[in-house]
Amino acid sequence: MAVLVTGGAGYIGSHAVASLKERGEEIVVVDNLEQGHRAAVTGGKLYVGDLRDKDFLETVFKENSIDAVIHFAANSLVGESMQNPGKYYHNNVYGTLCLLEKMIEHNVLKIVFSSTAATYGEPENVPIDEYDRTLPTNAYGETKLAMEKMMKWFDVAHGLKFVSLRYFNAAGAHESGLIGEDHNPESHLIPIVLQAALGQRPHISVFGEDYDTEDGTCIRDYIHVSDLADAHVLAVERLRTGADSSIYNLGNGQGFSVKQVIDIARLVTEREIKAVIEPRRSGDPAVLVAASNRARSELGWNPKRNKLEDIIRSAWNWHVANPQGYKGKTQE
Incomplete structure (x- = not known):
């Protein structure tokens, strides 16, 4: 059985692919290469396409035996999200809806979501706790929170179990030297x-x-990208044990x-x-x-x-x- 990594040619996604590869997992990568890089994918089978293309997604699920998904595919620039919120709702929220619907069709009921601590907005407490209020101050954080809520209701309706991981700043590069951070424009x-x-x-x-x-x-808060990748893989392993849906902060x-x-x-x-x-x-x-x-x-x-x-x-x-x-x- 394979793990599907959406956005797996991106910065954190490519490190998650490397972490899965180190554990001997079968990997399927989906990325539209808008921000990702083909050269960053060091393992698995790469499909180039968009989550909003349902025929494309159908091909991915039909051609592979997938038992879990790690979902990184999203636009993530705060400033851009405030200038063009429609882009963020269409790609992040609608793209996730298309993915979840296809997962239900193919009885794939485990997903690990790369969320953000931007879902909290202005913090009530430092350090921020998972039980603190969520009141995003930008469209990017709002779309990520909407994606989390969508997963919650898919759990209620269909038994889809999710782990949402909220964190701030990924940094660093893989110890192999093969993959690192290459954004255009760079905002970190x-x-x-x-x-x-x-x-x-x-x-x-x-x-x-x-x-x-x-x-x-x-x-x-800065976390090494490989530590973040490991957390996503551990979350897949937890879901495979039959664990219930959960939300976790990741901090240094x-x-x-x-x-x-x-x-x-x-x-x-x-x-x-x-x-x-x-x-x-x-x-x-x-x-x-x-x-x-x-x-x-x-x-x-x-x-x-x-x-x-x-x-x-x-x-x-x-x-x-x-x-x-x-x-x-x-x-x-």
């Missing part, structure tokens, strides 16, 4: 800092240094400020990285850190790569080896 802090170290950007912008934190800059246990990230990047790269202080961005909370006690106790998730220095070093090694991203650069 660590690769942007490393691009500045490589001379691909004149500086790194720091949006505000007057927050109520130790150094005045925002604090965020501590947060790091923007200035800390830049300072550690300077240490790792041994490069000058110019930082320019700019005005705050609207809607940026001072501190976003997720608690992961439930994931540790119930999934048996134990992140192995907790040190920010090690996370950044793994990313730096990949960016040095792949300064323009994946070889050839075309997603196809």
Whole structure:
């Protein structure tokens, strides 16, 4: 039986594929290659197509014996979601509906969902707990929450069991050096800092240094992408034991400020990285850190790569080896 990984040519999805491959799983990957890269898929059978194409999905399910799905396929840029919410509802929500309907048709009743801690919005508590309110402040987080709720009702109606994993910032690269982070446009802090170290950007912008934190800059939770991938695989294993549907936060246990990230990047790269202080961005909370006690106790998730220095070093090694991203650069 195979695990279907949607969005498996993307950053986190490709690392989940690698984690499944290491465990000897049969893998089927679906990706439209809008943001993913063919070169990032290191195992399994790749189908290039869109979840909203029901005939395409039918082919995937007919040609493979699938017993579980890991769902990464979604648009994920907060700013873009506020400018074009329709794109996010159509791709994220409708795409998920098409997937769930096809799963029910083929009696595939286990799905692990790559969600986001953006479902919480402005945090009531730090660290954020799974029982805290969900009140997204952007269309991206709202669509992810809608996807979670859809899965809940498919569970009620059809017995589809899901595990939703909520987290903030994936970072780093696979220890093999074969896969890493290559987005266009890039919106994540660590690769942007490393691009500045490589001379691909004149500086790194720091949006505000007057927050109520130790150094005045925002604090965020960073998790090594391979640890995130392992959590998704553990969630599949839990569902295979007959576990009920659940939601888990994934967090590193501590947060790091923007200035800390830049300072550690300077240490790792041994490069000058110019930082320019700019005005705050609207809607940026001072501190976003997720608690992961439930994931540790119930999934048996134990992140192995907790040190920010090690996370950044793994990313730096990949960016040095792949300064323009994946070889050839075309997603196809």
